[in-house]
Amino acid sequence: MKGGAKQHMEKLTLSTKEHDGTWFGVLIGNRDKLLASSFSKSQKNLVRHLRADAPRKPIEKFTNESNVALNEMIDLYEGRRTTNQVRLEWQNVSEFEKTVCRTMKEIPKGKVASYGMLAKRIHSGPRAVGTGVARNPWPLFVPCHRVVPASLEIGNYSVGGALSDYGCEVKRDLLEREGVSIEGDKIASKALWVPTGA
DNA sequence: TCGAATATATAAC
DNA sequence: GTTATATATTCGA
Numbered sequence: 001m002k003g004g005a006k007q008h009m010e011k012l013t014l015s016t017k018e019h020d021g022t023w024f025g026v027l028i029g030n031r032d033k034l035l036a037s038s039f040s041k042s043q044k045n046l047v048r049h050l051r052a053d054a055p056r057k058p059i060e061k062f063t064n065e066s067n068v069a070l071n072e073m074i075d076l077y078e079g080r081r082t083t084n085q086v087r088l089e090w091q092n093v094s095e096f097e098k099t100v101c102r103t104m105k106e107i108p109k110g111k112v113a114s115y116g117m118l119a120k121r122i123h124s125g126p127r128a129v130g131t132g133v134a135r136n137p138w139p140l141f142v143p144c145h146r147v148v149p150a151s152l153e154i155g156n157y158s159v160g161g162a163l164s165d166y167g168c169e170v171k172r173d174l175l176e177r178e179g180v181s182i183e184g185d186k187i188a189s190k191a192l193w194v195p196t197g198a
Numbered sequence: 199t200c201g202a203a204t205a206t207a208t209a210a211c
Numbered sequence: 212g213t214t215a216t217a218t219a220t221t222c223g224a
Contacts, residue, residue, distance in 0.1 A: 033206090064218065084219060094206095094207090096205090096206070096207095110222055114220085114221090115219080115220050115221080116220070116222095119204090119205085119220085119221090124204090124205060124206080125203085125204040125205040125206080125220080125221090126204075126205085126215095126220040126221055127203090127204060127205060127206070127218060127220055127221085128204075128205035128206040128207090128218090128220095129205085129206090129219095129220080130203085130204055130205095130208060130218060130219050131218055131219080132205095132206075132207095132216090133214090134218075135207085135219095135220045144219085145218060148219095149217080149219090149220065149221085150220075151217095151221095153218090155219065156219035157219070158219070163219065167219090
C-alpha cells in the first residue's frame with residue numbers, strides 16, 4: 001500500500017436507527033471510535049452519506065459501541081443530557097478542522113457563537129470557519145448547530161450532507177430544545193456565548 | 199442591498 | 212506545484 005502508513009486495515013461498522021421519523025447513523029472504526037455521524041429523513045440518503053465518508057466498505061451491523069453512540073445521538077437531538085461516552089476518531093481530520101471542532105465543542109449548550117467570533121478566537125477568517133464547520137464529521141456530537149451568522153439569524157445547516165430549508169428548521173429546533181430563545185427568525189442576543197477566561 | 203475582503207479546500211492546469 | 216473557483220461569512224458604503 002503506497003504511502004499508507006496511516007491507513008490501517010480497519011473494520012468499519014455502520015449502524016442506523018430510526019427515531020421519531022428521522023434516521024440516525026454512525027460510522028465506527030478502529031479502537032471503537034466514531035469516524036462520522038449523520039442523520040436524515042431517509043435511511044437511504046443517510047447510508048449513502050456515511051459510506052461517502054468511509055475509507056473502505058463498512059459492514060452494516062450493531063455493536064455495543066454503535067448502540068451507545070446512536071442512543072447518545074438521539075439524546076443530543078432531543079436536547080437531553082448525555083453521558084458523553086462516545087470517543088471521536090480524529091486521525092483523518094486536518095489540523096484546521098480539528099481546531100474548528102475543538103472550538104465548537106467549547107460552546108455551551110443553550111448558547112450560540114458566530115462564525116466571526118470563532119474565527120477571531122482561532123486567528124482565522126469567517127469564510128474559512130464556515131467551510132470547517134460545514135465539514136464537521138460529527139454533527140450533534142460536535143455542536144455545529146450552535147454556530148450562526150453575526151446577524152443572529154439561523155443561518156445554514158446541512159442534514160445528510162446537503163444544505164436545505166429543512167436543515168435550517170432542524171437547526172432552529174435543535175437550538176430551541178437546548179434552551180435558546182428565538183423570536184421570528186432572530187436569536188435572542190442573550191444566547192450569545194461570552195467566552196470566559198482565555 | 200451590494201461588493202470587496204478574507205482564509206481554507208478542491209479541482210484544474 | 213501552482214492557479215482558479217467555490218464557500219454553512221463579514222463589514223463597510
